[in-house]
Amino acid sequence: MLKNYITTTLRGIKRNKVFTLINLTGLSVAMACFILVGLYVRYELSYDQFHEDVEDIHLVKMKKTEQFGGSYDPYLPPPFGKLIKEGTPGLEEVTTTVAGAGGMYVVKNGTDYIRENFYTIESSFFNVFTFPILYGDKSNLFDDPNSVVISREMALKYFGSENAIGETLSVDGKGNFRVTGVLKDFPNNSQFQPHFSFSLNDMESLDSWGYNTFFIYIKTLPNSDLTEIRKRIATIYNTNKPEEAMYEGSEAELGSFANSYWQLSGSGASLNNRDRGLGANKDVIYLCSGLAILLLFIALANYVNMATAKAMERAKEVGIRKVNGATQNQLIKQFLGETLFFALLCLVVAVIMVEILLPSVSQIMGISLKMDYEDITILGYLLAYALFCGLLAGIYPAVLLSRFNPVKALKGQKQQGHSRFSHRSVLLFFQFTISAFMIIVLLVANKQINHYINFDLGFNKERVVSISMTKEMSERHQVFLQEIKNISGVEGVTMGPLPGGAFGFNTLEYKEKTFKNVPRVETDESFITMLEIPLLAGRNFDPEIASDFDNSIIINESLAKKLELVDPIGATLIFEGSTKRVIGLIKDFLITGSMSTAGDLMLTPLLSGRVNNLLIKVNAQNMASTLGQIDAIWDQFDYKDSYQYQFLDDAYEEKLSRLQNLTLIINGVTFAIVVISLFGLFSLVAFQTSQRIKEIGIRKVLGASANNILFILAKPYAWLILLSSLVSIPLAYYFMGNALNQYPNRIDLDASFGVITVISILGFSALVLLSRALSTIRTNPVDILRNE
Numbered sequence: 037m038l039k040n041y042i043t044t045t046l047r048g049i050k051r052n053k054v055f056t057l058i059n060l061t062g063l064s065v066a067m068a069c070f071i072l073v074g075l076y077v078r079y080e081l082s083y084d085q086f087h088e089d090v091e092d093i094h095l096v097k098m099k100k101t102e103q104f105g106g107s108y109d110p111y112l113p114p115p116f117g118k119l120i121k122e123g124t125p126g127l128e129e130v131t132t133t134v135a136g137a138g139g140m141y142v143v144k145n146g147t148d149y150i151r152e153n154f155y156t157i158e159s160s161f162f163n164v165f166t167f168p169i170l171y172g173d174k175s176n177l178f179d180d181p182n183s184v185v186i187s188r189e190m191a192l193k194y195f196g197s198e199n200a201i202g203e204t205l206s207v208d209g210k211g212n213f214r215v216t217g218v219l220k221d222f223p224n225n226s227q228f229q230p231h232f233s234f235s236l237n238d239m240e241s242l243d244s245w246g247y248n249t250f251f252i253y254i255k256t257l258p259n260s261d262l263t264e265i266r267k268r269i270a271t272i273y274n275t276n277k278p279e280e281a282m283y284e285g286s287e288a289e290l291g292s293f294a295n296s297y298w299q300l301s302g303s304g305a306s307l308n309n310r311d312r313g314l315g316a317n318k319d320v321i322y323l324c325s326g327l328a329i330l331l332l333f334i335a336l337a338n339y340v341n342m343a344t345a346k347a348m349e350r351a352k353e354v355g356i357r358k359v360n361g362a363t364q365n366q367l368i369k370q371f372l373g374e375t376l377f378f379a380l381l382c383l384v385v386a387v388i389m390v391e392i393l394l395p396s397v398s399q400i401m402g403i404s405l406k407m408d409y410e411d412i413t414i415l416g417y418l419l420a421y422a423l424f425c426g427l428l429a430g431i432y433p434a435v436l437l438s439r440f441n442p443v444k445a446l447k448g449q450k451q452q453g454h455s456r457f458s459h460r461s462v463l464l465f466f467q468f469t470i471s472a473f474m475i476i477v478l479l480v481a482n483k484q485i486n487h488y489i490n491f492d493l494g495f496n497k498e499r500v501v502s503i504s505m506t507k508e509m510s511e512r513h514q515v516f517l518q519e520i521k522n523i524s525g526v527e528g529v530t531m532g533p534l535p536g537g538a539f540g541f542n543t544l545e546y547k548e549k550t551f552k553n554v555p556r557v558e559t560d561e562s563f564i565t566m567l568e569i570p571l572l573a574g575r576n577f578d579p580e581i582a583s584d585f586d587n588s589i590i591i592n593e594s595l596a597k598k599l600e601l602v603d604p605i606g607a608t609l610i611f612e613g614s615t616k617r618v619i620g621l622i623k624d625f626l627i628t629g630s631m632s633t634a635g636d637l638m639l640t641p642l643l644s645g646r647v648n649n650l651l652i653k654v655n656a657q658n659m660a661s662t663l664g665q666i667d668a669i670w671d672q673f674d675y676k677d678s679y680q681y682q683f684l685d686d687a688y689e690e691k692l693s694r695l696q697n698l699t700l701i702i703n704g705v706t707f708a709i710v711v712i713s714l715f716g717l718f719s720l721v722a723f724q725t726s727q728r729i730k731e732i733g734i735r736k737v738l739g740a741s742a743n744n745i746l747f748i749l750a751k752p753y754a755w756l757i758l759l760s761s762l763v764s765i766p767l768a769y770y771f772m773g774n775a776l777n778q779y780p781n782r783i784d785l786d787a788s789f790g791v792i793t794v795i796s797i798l799g800f801s802a803l804v805l806l807s808r809a810l811s812t813i814r815t816n817p818v819d820i821l822r823n824e
Contacts, residue, residue: 375430494625
């Protein structure tokens with residue numbers, strides 16, 4: 037019996053090559069997308085979850101005084117961690133780290149300088165977080181202040197052996213460090229990436245309450261009272277805090293480390309690993325999951341449509357099997373088995389697609405995804421997923437086929453009713469409703485991206501190169517600037533933190549009112565002129581006027597409005613305790629890019645004495661030669677890094693990369709949904725024409741033209757498609773309107789999106805109808821009616 041079922045299944049696949057190919061393509065694409073989304077969601081949701089008892093790990097935060105903003109903050113003084121450990125019951129361990137990861141240059145072979153990140157930690161760090169030691173003694177990792185703990189990956193990279201204990205690591209500007217520990221491999225989806233860890237105990241500021249630049253993590257004992265721990269921590273701070281402390285000391289907060297990955301700000305832990313691609317955003321997970329479910333629904337609905345459409349051709353087979361004694365349960369098992377076999381076949385094709393697409397998807401997502409076939413749970417999930425799809429797609433067609441009346445089947449009589457609201461029409465309606473919805477989402481998302489790319493930021497960024505200055509360049513910035521200015525292809529040079537944003541934030545006072553955290557840009561007189569920022573009133577900085585670089589300031593429109601200055605020129609402001617006179621008013625411009633709004637901004641001369649970023653405007657002629665000359669000057673100042681620059685227009689477009697990648701995902705899924713929906717239309721047209729083949733023959737004999745018959749066949753689908761558009765378009769406008777409200781500088785939703793959607797769907801549907809119906813219409817009516 038089983039052999040017979042398999043033979044019948046293979047014959048059916050071979051006999052219906054077109055339908056099999058359509059079903060295989062649609063379901064395989066949907067499965068592949070679902071698997072890819074599953075890998076991504078699994079990766080994101082398992083972030084930091086490999087640590088033992090991760091729910092017991094917390095990040096200590098204190099409430100700032102009103103003078104410093106009044107918010108909770110994790111940046112704490114280093115002595116506080118030791119006091120918490122000594123005076124708080126219910127804690128298993130406490131560890132202190134420097135806030136976030138630092139940067140250094142590892143010297144390899146005496147000549148190669150390789151940029152690496154590092155952490156500065158206590159040895160108790162490895163008692164709180166699960167980073168197992170592969171080589172070395174956990175109890176004395178940092179007994180020597182010139183010691184370093186590295187990962188197995190770095191041991192192989194720099195020493196060619198995973199057991200690098202006793203090897204010397206040379207760090208530019210810091211000296212030599214002896215390797216005392218090698219960590220086992222750890223996941224990429226970890227906020228901490230401790231490839232290099234140095235001892236915190238060697239720092240001079242450990243006893244100072246004035247350095248609020250450390251994170252304190254605690255690991256609580258099981259069933260500890262977190263409320264009591266918070267109160268105790270607040271009491272300890274309040275008892276030991278110095279005068280003019282940053283924090284009140286009355287309230288403490290324990291941030292869950294297990295959930296801190298999702299907090300882009302205010303978490304502290306978010307500083308540890310910023311290379312997250314599209315991650316740390318649950319909205320992205322919801323969006324990708326929703327799109328994958330929609331695509332799977334479309335594919336399964338399409339399979340059901342095509343399976344039931346082909347059911348009529350198997351009516352006689354069912355009749356013969358029933359006459360020969362087959363029961364309904366046996367028939368259900370047979371047809372359900374065929375669907376399960378087909379689902380497994382689709383799974384194999386889907387896995388192949390996944391392997392082909394994984395590198396591209398990983399690049400779009402900004403993370404490294406892979407299929408781990410050694411993980412038995414992965415294989416179990418894949419098999420269960422295929423069985424689920426097979427059962428979901430096959431149960432209705434199997435039951436439908438098994439219920440055929442054998443007498444009617446063998447006589448060739450129809451088995452189904454004639455309701456225009458059949459399940460096939462309903463499924464097709466939902467398919468095209470989703471398709472129309474997604475087309476509008478696609479159109480709006482792409483237009484918004486193009487709107488951002490071409491948005492006027494309020495200054496001229498054409499042919500402007502942005503360079504992040506190294507320490508050596510910054511220390512001799514005047515010499516470096518002058519050499520750059522001497523290049524014939526350079527039209528202008530200035531300093532400014534574009535595209536990153538303001539250099540710093542300061543407090544302004546005006547008429548007994550205090551304005552905190554006002555963004556500041558340190559620059560010179562070339563900033564306004566080179567970037568062509570409109571000067572609305574007053575004048576620019578003048579190098580011939582010495583006082584301009586001591587007590588002058590330029591403000592923008594937003595800041596003038598906030599200060600309630602109708603005529604700001606000549607107004608006197610208190611800048612961090614020093615008197616500054618407003619000499620210029622500039623038009624607002626979007627310093628951080630098109631996804632921001634114009635805010636307060638002031639321009640000041642170089643106050644810090646350090647130039648962090650340089651802006652160079654190059655001539656359009658011989659641009660490559662000019663950039664090459666800048667490279668040569670770079671090499672004179674920096675022996676470690678290669679010349680790194682970025683054109684401002686590219687830099688601001690790169691700020692949109694996350695949104696562009698999301699749009700790319702939407703485009704791909706929308707294309708797949710529309711194509712699979714058209715496959716569903718193809719199957720329904722094929723079913724209708726096969727059911728109405730004799731009617732078509734009679735109409736042709738009675739004189740109906742091909743256009744008349746085509747109109748009769750297409751009319752029900754035209755109404756169905758128009759109805760789905762009427763339902764989906766208002767929903768899409770409502771959804772996208774709410775979505776766009778979250779973004780500044782959004783586009784307006786006009787009628788063009790709906791019009792383009794309707795025209796597109798009707799056009800594609802017309803092509804499908806013509807491709808399937810014309811062959812039937814052109815059939816000789818004699819060949820259709822000869823047996824009647």
